[in-house]
Amino acid sequence: MDRRKLLTLVTLASGVSAVSPVWAQFDLGKMLDAGKDLAKSESLTDEEVKSAFDQMAAESDRQNRIAPAGSPYASRLTKLTSGLGTYDGLKMNFKVYLTPDINAFAMANGTIRVYSGLMDQFTDDEVRYVIGHEIGHVKKGHSKARIQAALRTSALRTSALRNAVSASNSRAGAIADSQLGELFEKVVRAQHSQSNEREADDYAMGFMKAKRYQQGACVTALEKLAAMSGSESTSFLSTHPSPKERAERMKTQVA
Numbered sequence: 001m002d003r004r005k006l007l008t009l010v011t012l013a014s015g016v017s018a019v020s021p022v023w024a025q026f027d028l029g030k031m032l033d034a035g036k037d038l039a040k041s042e043s044l045t046d047e048e049v050k051s052a053f054d055q056m057a058a059e060s061d062r063q064n065r066i067a068p069a070g071s072p073y074a075s076r077l078t079k080l081t082s083g084l085g086t087y088d089g090l091k092m093n094f095k096v097y098l099t100p101d102i103n104a105f106a107m108a109n110g111t112i113r114v115y116s117g118l119m120d121q122f123t124d125d126e127v128r129y130v131i132g133h134e135i136g137h138v139k140k141g142h143s144k145a146r147i148q149a150a151l152r153t154s155a156l157r158t159s160a161l162r163n164a165v166s167a168s169n170s171r172a173g174a175i176a177d178s179q180l181g182e183l184f185e186k187v188v189r190a191q192h193s194q195s196n197e198r199e200a201d202d203y204a205m206g207f208m209k210a211k212r213y214q215q216g217a218c219v220t221a222l223e224k225l226a227a228m229s230g231s232e233s234t235s236f237l238s239t240h241p242s243p244k245e246r247a248e249r250m251k252t253q254v255a
């Protein structure tokens with residue numbers, strides 16, 4: 001297994017979402033050039049958060065190959081998410097990214113993206129567990145907290161977002177691609193804490209019960225991830241609960 005694929009696996013095993021590799025190249029210099037006003041670190045409104053996610057989602061979709069409607073992957077995802085238009089107040093839109101990476105992510109604006117590599121390895125109910133886990137990060141406020149923190153570090157980014165909201169569809173008000181890339185890194189790809197992971201797992205179990213999906217899929221999905229990451233020991237895994245431990249924890253919650 002190549003290193004990137006492994007990292008992605010390790011990332012998912014810890015419940016963190018992926019990023020398009022292109023975005024690793026965001027222009028830090030451009031941002032550092034801009035004037036900073038750290039006093040402007042007040043909380044963002046829900047509208048501002050939604051705008052940021054809308055723009056990140058559009059850029060992510062632009063950078064990835066999306067399974068066309070009616071294709072086998074798209075049809076399978078549509079089928080396994082039928083009846084999931086809105087859950088817990090979150091109106092979702094689902095798409096498959098065609099990539100061998102094993103991953104998925106959810107955004108606070110309802111964007112859910114599942115990678116075809118994950119669909120190849122996971123059963124329908126295991127994919128649903130992953131979706132439930134990612135919704136959990138959104139509904140428990142983990143992603144909003146991250147975007148607040150990311151934007152707090154630069155007044156440039158905060159003002160760019162404010163402009164984007166007030167200018168609505170104006171291209172001039174859009175967040176620069178370089179900034180979207182960094183936001184994605186910090187908001188969608190960054191590591192979740194252990195307590196966030198447990199919260200998202202618990203949420204996923206509730207989701208499986210509420211929707212009458214196979215609860216055992218929470219356990220088998222995590223066991224698969226544990227087997228895939230094998231005995232690789234990284235500092236990342238050492239600071240996050242292993243999928244094996246999370247599988248054991250989920251086992252105790254299966255009704």
Ligand SMILES: [Zn+2]
Pocket residue numbers: 014015016133137192196197200
């Ligand atoms: Zn997670």
